[in-house]
Amino acid sequence: MGGEIINGFLVGKARFFKNKPAGLLLILFYTAISAVLFSACSSDEDGPNKTASQYYFRASLDGRQVDFYNVNFQGGGNDNRFEQIVIGGYEAPFLKIGQQLPPSLDFEIWKLGGDITAGTYSTPADQEMVARYAVQRPEGTILYSTRTADDIFTVKIESISKSGIKGTFSGKVRNLDSGQAIAITEGVFNLPYLDIVNP
Numbered sequence: 001m002g003g004e005i006i007n008g009f010l011v012g013k014a015r016f017f018k019n020k021p022a023g024l025l026l027i028l029f030y031t032a033i034s035a036v037l038f039s040a041c042s043s044d045e046d047g048p049n050k051t052a053s054q055y056y057f058r059a060s061l062d063g064r065q066v067d068f069y070n071v072n073f074q075g076g077g078n079d080n081r082f083e084q085i086v087i088g089g090y091e092a093p094f095l096k097i098g099q100q101l102p103p104s105l106d107f108e109i110w111k112l113g114g115d116i117t118a119g120t121y122s123t124p125a126d127q128e129m130v131a132r133y134a135v136q137r138p139e140g141t142i143l144y145s146t147r148t149a150d151d152i153f154t155v156k157i158e159s160i161s162k163s164g165i166k167g168t169f170s171g172k173v174r175n176l177d178s179g180q181a182i183a184i185t186e187g188v189f190n191l192p193y194l195d196i197v198n199p
Contacts, residue, residue, distance in 0.1 A: 059187035144173035
């Protein structure tokens with residue numbers, strides 16, 4: 001199942017750089033679907049669902065502390081390399097199917113033909129990197145992203161392997177329609193590969 005979702009991200013990525021607005025929505029769709037699928041696969045307490053005692057994804061959004069739910073780290077590439085990674089989660093748990101999704105935060109890094117290793121990655125220098133904060137409303141999604149040249153978002157990866165990933169992040173995401181920005185500070189993550197994490 002994970003390979004199909006990663007292939008979906010690769011398709012979304014190719015379209016994203018040809019048609020950025022449509023591609024961004026497609027990537028958000030794949031992110032939401034993958035979180036729901038992995039959540040359904042990991043709902044058993046004795047299964048691969050991990051708790052905050054061992055794993056976490058948290059940050060302050062404009063000074064508001066958030067421990068994210070249904071967090072997932074996934075990625076892939078050729079020759080056991082990470083050519084693409086995505087980490088994302090939601091501000092609250094999903095209460096039932098069909099309910100409006102809570103706000104979500106995610107970021108992804110692409111290095112097709114390369115290898116994502118421990119180190120620092122930052123927008124806009126890393127052009128194939130994006131961070132997003134999405135707020136669902138009945139009338140549509142309010143999207144904040146790093147698609148402006150003035151806003152910097154930095155991810156520092158301390159360690160990464162098929163066992164998991166650990167690091168920090170901070171920066172700004174901005175709504176292109178309103179110009180409003182959200183400051184993301186004190187971001188930290190320690191996540192297993194492919195398993196769902198809840199606080």
